[in-house]
Amino acid sequence: MSSVFGALRRRLLTPPVSETTMEVRGFHVKNAEAKKRLEYIGEVFLRGYAYAVEAGSPAEAQERLETVPRDVRGFAYEGAGMGAVVHDALPGHGGRLQGLLAGQGRHHDYMIYVGIGWAMARLPKPLWPDISATDPLLRWLALDGYGFHQAYFRTDAYVRNPHLQHPFRWRGGHNHYTANAIDQGIGRALWFVGGTDPDVVSGLIRAYPEHRHGDLYAGAGLACAYAGGAGEDELAHFAEGAGEHRWALAQGAAFATEARIKAGTVIDHTHLAARVVCGTTAEKASQVCRDTRPQAPDVHGAFPAYEKWRRDIAAQLASSSLVSKGADQ
Template sequence: MARLPRPLWPGTGHLDPVLRWLVHDGYGFHQAYFHTGTHVHRRVRDGRAARYTGDGPYALRAADQGMGRALWFVGGTDPDRVAALIESFPEGRRADLYAGVGLAATYAGGADTDELRRLRDRAGRHGPHLAQGSAFGAEARIRAGLLVPHTETATGVLCGTDAETAARASRDLRPETLGAEDPERPWYEVWRARLADEFARREGGGAYS
């Protein structure tokens, strides 16, 4: 979508009802990674994909999750630089950005244990969202049969558990019985919120290392 002329943009209504929001995640990643000055440093929000697909406001949040993934690379995997970039955005966007960062830090790596702890500390109250993204990253690695040591390191710090346990939580909490969808809280967001709440509960019980 980011490369095609708008008349060629596909619709999303025929896609998986839970995962279709990853279209917007990918769009946000592209815009932040390839148009960094506009979308990261000037924090301009590109609402075209949300508008022309008809997916509405949540599409902007999904795009921010993809932007968070890009920020991990824009910031050179340095936790302080990445956190500073996120903190330059309005508060209402930061949870989604941290979720994307958690996924990228877990899937792609680039930080050691001490750096990941700094990232977790800088996330503050957004820690459960960071953990949610990390669990998604672990599940992606495990599902592909590509589990690597840096993924274990990341889930140990960001989720307070090993990669398989984090990935299993992601699988177990995915909505299975889908009814009418709330446009502002689609099933994908229900899934993400369940997972973030689970890690918040574990953190409260001292599960984070």
């Protein structure tokens, strides 16, 4: 059971739920249903964060995380990833992140790595986790999480002033690529800032310099598939509106599909998003991610293996779509 000190950690370190409301954030409200969905996701994220901070052990944190409803459990693990890093940064603490990834969290590793980036956005750089000890491929998701946090909580600087520069360096490799990975997280946040409204989200993306659109659409694709909040016609409209970045959008959605399938948290929306955005079934979109995943990430190439993985997924989905259309004609 969590100790008195654990309860105190939770009280002192957990952000208030009010920070995730649409009114406080100033985000677009499409309708009451979408608003409720996005705010619920924020609440669950903070619940997972609190579980990781308060629990007396990784096993206790895991036990609590596994009680979260299956459709939103991944968001709880994302919050737990952030909480575990914050916990480990405290004097005399450690092992929470490692323990989380070694248990049931290994099925939610995509989300936990994103949560690491949330913690990086909140902690002084000397307290960041040792990134060299993490997965060389998935560690890029930490920058996705960092970008999401900045766009979500520093919306004026990262979204409403899209031409502002935000220099960033880390020790994860390929610093020339960090802006791309962060943009993927910003794109994911835009799905929340835009209230799951495809027209609003696309408008936000178009406000950024054109060379950033592909990464932003990829992030938005992940969010529209994982978080949901849009119907079939809206998703089809979003995919069509992405234009030349159609398959970057699909790549992000495929990542979301693979994350849910791996974690056993597939919902009806997973199948819908895979069919409409990826142009295939959820199972096939997930398989594309697994089949193209690099076995030995090359940290010395011109760009990280993570980017090659993303490009290969997009190319495979585009190729499969062309084959499918040809067969239908």
